[in-house]
Amino acid sequence: MTFDFNEQFEKMMREYDVTEVVLLGHMNPDGDAAGSVMGLAHYIKVNYPQYTAWPFLSDKLDKGPKKQVMEDEIFAPFERPKLASERYAVIVCDTATLKRLIGMKYYQRAVVSMIIDHHASNEGYGIINDIKVSESCAYNVFEILDKEMLKKAASAPHPNGADYLYMGILHDTSRFSRSDAEIEAAGSKLLAMGADHRYVMRTMQDKTLDDLIRQGEILRRVKRVMEGKVAYVYMSYQEAKKLHISYEDIHPISGMLRDCEDIEMGFSMYEEAPNIWRCSFRSDGQWINVNEMMKSFGGGGHAAAAGLRRETDQPEVLLEQLLAQIESIQSLG
Incomplete structure (x- = not known):
């Protein structure tokens, strides 16, 4: 049965009576971790204005993806979340084990946790888990989101929600060299929604002499x-x-x-x-x-x-x- 993010997210926020959610990834984050966290943060920001999303990434993010994140006009994920309440939810992306998690204290203090991952080695440590083995966590995130709602998150200035998910897929498949028809179709749909290929490709072109x-x-x-x-x-x-x-x-x-x-x-x-x-x-x-x-x-x-x-x-x-x-x-x- 396909995991329905909207259904699970709304139920989680309602049943645990929280209005804030912290989004986390792994230590030394790569393009997939950043793309998954930031793409989901933009999706929540646009489609659930009654809730506050706090993406939090390690500033050791790979240099290419970091360029894109630094241009974000909505979020500042290298700053610690300024939570208004001690009751909040956590969503963790692209992190197989707790020992690799950045922002452990936010996970430990959260009243509920949702895990979205693509690693075969995931420990299933969350209260709510969606773990599907694939080449990219960002692809998994794309699959569980409502496409019309994602399109709304792709209408913002670059980098938007579609840019981030496209970046995650691009990085973890090495420019689609490790992909299948479904992943390539997801990339095409993200481009149709508003992801900018040339803009995101800059995150792959980060080498100096x-x-x-x-x-x-x-x-x-x-x-x-x-x-x-x-x-x-x-x-x-x-x-x-x-x-x-x-x-x-x-x-x-x-x-x-x-x-x-x-x-x-x-x-x-x-x-x-x-x-x-x-x-x-x-x-x-x-x-x-x-x-x-x-x-x-x-x-x-x-x-x-x-x-x-x-x-x-x-x-x-x-x-x-x-x-x-x-x-x-x-x-x-």
């Missing part, structure tokens, strides 16, 4: 294993600091490696703070299901894209364990 030089330094450190089928980058905090490499620089590398014709899996291990390591894995979802692989390490995501955040002072051991797990899965397969 210095960015490319830093990525070159990262790629020079790539190692190949398992007869060359797996490529990875390992970078310590001190090395990254010396080379001025940020999370934003290294985050796309696993996908870039995976997309090479001669590579089956790409991954990165990056020490974002002393002893805090972030691992990002990309595959085609068939050679190895990286979501299943990550479960034993406490991470997760999708069959083709998953991650792990681990505190350890023995990263070499973690790397050895990850490589051993890859080899074990392949030998069994």
